[in-house]
Amino acid sequence: MRAKIYILFFLLLVMPAVSFGGNNKVQQTKKEITVEIDYGKAQSPKTVKVAWFPGIAVLGALQEAAETETHPVGSYVFVTAIDQVKGERGKMAWYYRINGKAPKKLALYQMLKPGDTVSWRYVEDVCSWKVDNPSKGQ
Incomplete structure (x- = not known):
């Protein structure tokens, strides 16, 4: 059960941060x-x-x-x-x-x-x- 909570935590908090970091690079090249x-x-x-x-x-x-x-x-x-x-x-x-x-x-x-x-x-x-x-x- 704890493993599922850690996986869920990772998916909800860490993955969005990674995807925003990728978008930031696109914005930088446009600047x-x-x-x-x-x-x-x-x-x-x-x-x-x-x-x-x-x-x-x-x-x-x-x-x-x-x-x-x-x-x-x-x-x-x-x-x-x-x-x-x-x-x-x-x-x-x-x-x-x-x-x-x-x-x-x-x-x-x-x-x-x-x-x-x-x-x-x-x-x-x-x-x-x-x-x-x-x-x-x-």
């Missing part, structure tokens, strides 16, 4: 952001998992994943180098996407959700001319 960095021909690409927290922006996730240099211009902050691979105005620059989609905000202001993937690419600079010649972009 991450993936940062992918494609350096073009400069060096091999890398992927880094970064912990997600409320209020983390694209720039913050990048700074957790790699050595980052920025250049402030007024209320804007532009990424100028990642892991010492520097952009060259009018030639090469750093651009990002979230889950494969082009953003509508600068990296400093674009907030992330758990599970997002941010892809940074070192590619031809297609935006400097808009800043240098604002009247031509209209």
Whole structure:
């Protein structure tokens, strides 16, 4: 009779704790952001998992994943180098996407959700001319 009570005790108290522990791992993996960095021909690409927290922006996730240099211009902050691979105005620059989609905000202001993937690419600079010649972009 005591053996049945111990088995029942085990099933009622220990097994639910084990199953909740398993669910906790699933929740933890959803609380991450993936940062992918494609350096073009400069060096091999890398992927880094970064912990997600409320209020983390694209720039913050990048700074957790790699050595980052920025250049402030007024209320804007532009990424100028990642892991010492520097952009060259009018030639090469750093651009990002979230889950494969082009953003509508600068990296400093674009907030992330758990599970997002941010892809940074070192590619031809297609935006400097808009800043240098604002009247031509209209």
